[in-house]
Amino acid sequence: MLLVASSMHDYAEQTQQFLIEGDIKAALKAARNVSALRTSQVLTRVPLENVIAFLLQSGWEKAAYVAGYLPPAFTVTLLGQMSEDDAGSLLAEMAPEKFADVLKLLPEAYASRLLDQMDPVYRQRVMQLAEYPEGTAGSVMSPNFLTVDADSHISEVIEAVRLAPAEVERTAYVFVLHPETQRLEGVVSLRELMLGDPKAKVRNVMTSDVFAIAVDEPALEAARRIRSRRLKMMPVVDEQQAMVGIISIGQSMDLLAHELADEFVAMNAASPDESFYTPPRQAVKKRLPWMAANIFLNLGAVAVISSFENTIVQVAILAAFLPMITDMGGNVGIQALSVSIRSIALGEARLIDFWKAVRKELVIGLFNGVALGALFCVVAYVLQGNVILGVVAGIALGINVLVAGVVGGTMPFLIKRMGKDPALMTGPILTTITDITGVTIYLGLATLFLSSLMVG
Amino acid sequence: MLLVASSMHDYAEQTQQFLIEGDIKAALKAARNVSALRTSQVLTRVPLENVIAFLLQSGWEKAAYVAGYLPPAFTVTLLGQMSEDDAGSLLAEMAPEKFADVLKLLPEAYASRLLDQMDPVYRQRVMQLAEYPEGTAGSVMSPNFLTVDADSHISEVIEAVRLAPAEVERTAYVFVLHPETQRLEGVVSLRELMLGDPKAKVRNVMTSDVFAIAVDEPALEAARRIRSRRLKMMPVVDEQQAMVGIISIGQSMDLLAHELADEFVAMNAASPDESFYTPPRQAVKKRLPWMAANIFLNLGAVAVISSFENTIVQVAILAAFLPMITDMGGNVGIQALSVSIRSIALGEARLIDFWKAVRKELVIGLFNGVALGALFCVVAYVLQGNVILGVVAGIALGINVLVAGVVGGTMPFLIKRMGKDPALMTGPILTTITDITGVTIYLGLATLFLSSLMVG
Known part of the structure; x- marks a missing residue:
């Protein structure tokens, strides 16, 4: 029988539905047509007691194979709800490298009780694998080969x-x-x-x-x-x-x-080890420090604007375009940033290409800056009926777009040249830079043309 | 001989250096130890005339194999610099599915002259493959199998x-x-x-x-x-x-x-088909429309701030924190957004998980909002010596962070449920939403406490 994708039922969705309803028998039947990887994905989204019932009724060998694809943190939660005998039987059938990933996360006393249940050769293998540092070839390799x-x-x-x-x-x-x-x-x-x-x-x-x-x-x-x-x-x-x-x-x-x-997640200052099933408490811990740091990064823009307080007192409507200018700078910069990170990540671009990236972004930024600046100039004039305000906002936006494109497009190359992760935190750092340049140019120009602005 | 990664020279860097210097013989020698994929990456970053010399001296079979890994647009440029005979000899040795990718980009008359040089069976094969629409199994498959x-x-x-x-x-x-x-x-x-x-x-x-x-x-x-x-x-x-x-x-x-x-590139409103070697003119065409659209998206925030012009006239320092509040909302939202898109893209999360995502982001947002709001409240007080300003800015930031997290974390699920690409343009849409909610809450609260703010 040819199993062509378009002509197949979505058995994974069916399995999930049955597991949500608690119909384990039906779920087991539907899951026969689902790959172990997709079955494991289904299991992470249904009530835990049904996952356990499903695994217990699958037979240890099949259960262990599917469990091998579960995120280790999820498996730990799962084991906590099972009897130690059942947990031991499940782990004993698991590929040793998968067991080793789980082992690292278990409380020590519990882990050693589980290991005591295992056959000594298997135990030895698992313990050895668990010792390789995270990310090394040793920590992911399979010890089964011919x-x-x-x-x-x-x-x-x-x-x-x-x-x-x-x-x-x-x-x-x-x-x-x-x-x-x-x-x-x-x-x-x-x-x-x-x-x-x-x-x-x-x-x-x-x-x-x-x-x-x-x-x-x-x-x-x-x-x-x-x-x-x-x-x-x-x-x-x-x-x-x-x-x-x-x-x-x-x-x-x-x-x-x-x-x-x-x-890409790192670029947005999110933690690469946060996934969909990270508990909220841990997710807070992972996200909060970056964002707190971001508050301090942002103080630069606050200081710049404060120093122009006098200008704003006289032409309060200037404030209306502040977020527009910073937001556009941020977005254009992140656009360029994501194209660069993608090129580096897919191996299309290397360090030596730095000047090529600068030139490319300069050309793009010049065109985009002029075009967007002109458009914005018109928009600001139509909204506020103030020609000078339109021109000032348009020029500031245009220059900020140019700066944002060049900084965003080249930053990953510079960071990588310094030997650091080319993506980490680049999003917030970039928006900090573009915020400061944007408001400085905007309010600087406004101060220069203050008398004309007040006339309107 | 065991070829362990750490003990190998970086022959790819060497090949690149020789090709930049124009030492084709040395480059050919170094390239013997480099995979075809990496060789092709090297070729995209060196002078075109040296690429052609390198390929001509590699022998057609090897040259065609390496050229099969080049981006088709690059191959088209390359062919343009070669004699038609050489171009034909190169393409004749290429895997038919790779030739078909190039064929789609060639001017019609030139393409048919090249095809005329080919063996009829091969020509037939290539023309058939070139007809499958982009992205279908037919357009990427290899027709060589046993x-x-x-x-x-x-x-x-x-x-x-x-x-x-x-x-x-x-x-x-x-x-x-x-x-x-x-x-x-x-x-x-x-x-x-x-x-x-x-x-x-x-x-x-x-x-x-x-x-x-x-x-x-x-x-x-x-x-x-x-x-x-x-x-x-x-x-x-x-x-x-x-x-x-x-x-x-x-x-x-x-x-x-x-x-x-x-x-991820789409999330930042960058075009997924822009890569490192997209010419600047095309890159402008790809990026500009999104950004122009973004100006109009941003008019919402402009309108909100304009409507509070009166408040700003009286307490101009309020403007200083505007970019901070919108920037933090944008960053927190994009953080949550990237975690969600990653979970969907890696197949860890599915549509049915929408409410789980809402709950998770609510909990995270509540904690982060309170923590960041409190921190910001202190910062604003220290900077401006104005308690009320600190409280107003802190509350606005806290609420905006909560809203940004929930909207960012759930938006991809909603868009996917509507049957659209869960990432496309979500970054700019998100920042538009968080800009508007942020400034509304901030300036709304400020107006409410206006008399206390003016006292300081």
Whole structure:
């Protein structure tokens, strides 16, 4: 049967509806047609007691597979509502790297009671994985992979593929180790095995140039290389070049997608680790400090406006256009900023392009500034019937748009050149800059033309 | 040799440097260690004549492979600088789906002269691919894939894999067609072929439930299903369920990354098809209309402030805090907005979660509003020595932060429920809303306490 997207029911929505209503049997039936990833997404949005009933009735193996896709913080909440026996049975079936992610978040005493329930080999594996620092290749790798000795015959390797347990990645490559040192020596694809002479040694058909990642390097580096080299997976090696895990292309997709989203969230001074299911209390903690800092950033604009108090006393209507000028500067700047961050994040632009970015934004800003300034000049005149006010507001807006575009478009390059995250907090910093330049130019010009303004 | 990321030279930077200096020989040598994707990124940032020299000296096959990763608009510029013979030789070696992307952008007469140089089968293929509308599965699929007849013996299928040309995807699956109707009937993995009995018919070992995508469905739908099902590729079928192409996991990674970035760019009213190498003139065209629209959006706040002209005449210092209140509202709102768009884009949150989002943002907004309002109240008092001004500004800021968080956090859900793009233009719309509520509350309260404000 061909399962074409458009002709399929939305079983995920159905599963969700049944789980909200508490009809576990129906949910289990509908979920048969839903991928583990989407099932896990459904589970995060339905009552917790129904999630537990659903998992208990799924059978441990299936339940653990789905739970492996849940955000670790959610799994912790879930385990808290289950008996320790059930929690142990669920975790025992989970991929060790997923269990390790959960383990880091559990209270120590509870974690060690759970680990005591596990088979010693599995326990050892999980504890080791949990020790790799967040973000390293070691912290995301799967320790299940297939290796053979370089002296094996191809027929033996094929037999090893046949006998490999299901949790081992066995659909793309087999890794080849040095017979004595156990160091990673090469890799052989299923295609090479299938087409090779069964009596040949694997050493003679393997590829010996292997792209690998060190266990303490960033996992993202592996994901980027998997993408740019079009690899299916990448082996993770320790200092002795012994193989300790693999990172797959599927994981790479997730790592890259999250990284990209994080960049944009960081630009808006939101915390990249806040997600939809972050409890409000934690979300407050994550968002508040940035915003409190922003109050102090904004004092610059306050000071500028205060210094022009005299001008405003005489022509109060000037205040009416203040938010317009700052808002337009902010928006134009953020527009340019987001295009730049996107180009850097997708790898289209690099540091060396800084001057190209400056030139581009200068040209764009000049055109946009003149056009928007002229438009605004007309609007202000029509609204207030004051030619000079229109001209002053239009010029200020035009210059601010130019400045905002250049600053917004080039800031990520400058920050990256300083070795920092090119997106973090750039939104609020940018609006602070454009607020100050905007009000300074606007009120400065107004003061200059004060007598004409008062005549109208 | 193990190619561990940290121990490798940055050959891409080297290649770029040599190409900037015009040392083509050295660049060719350095580029041997660089992936085609990264090489293509390097080429977009160096002088055009050196790009052409580099490609001409790479040999057509390699040059076409690298050029396949270039943005089609860049390739068009490149072709314009080459002789028609060279352009034809380059394109003739390109994957047909990549050529088709370029073809759409070429002047008609030039395109048909180039096509006339091509082998008729290849020409036919490219022209067909160029006809699928942008964004459909047909427009991104590769027409090179391996099929066998369901009656074939496994040994015959293995032989077909052996003989398949290199441009055919032959490392994961072989697709199985009905012997007469040629409809897609199933799929068989290399693992199944390798482990199966060579004399068995492929029909008996294939998987007959195949996830497929119709040629006119969105390519993104294929990418999402490839990700959530952890597939390596997905066949594309026409109305008669005949197979016409494949979409690979590598392409899916690129599609998903661009889609995600586009969402965030759209949120800032920037055009998703503007990239780093969009010429300034086009960038102006893409950005200006949104910003002009924004001027009119902003007139609401202008009208509100104008109506309070009287209050400002009497307490001009009120104007000093106007940008602060609108800026904070905008930033808090965009913070919440970006977290929501991220959750929707990564598939963590769905429409049904609307009320959950409202509740969450209400709680966060209440805390943040009180905290930031109180802080601002103190700041305003310290700066101006006016208690009432501090209280008024603090309350206005607090309420505006609450409103901004709720509106920003829930707006994408509302827009998506209306069937529109949940990100498009939300940034400027949001700041318009928060500007108006912010200044209304601020100046409204100020007018109410006018007599106390004037006393200070």
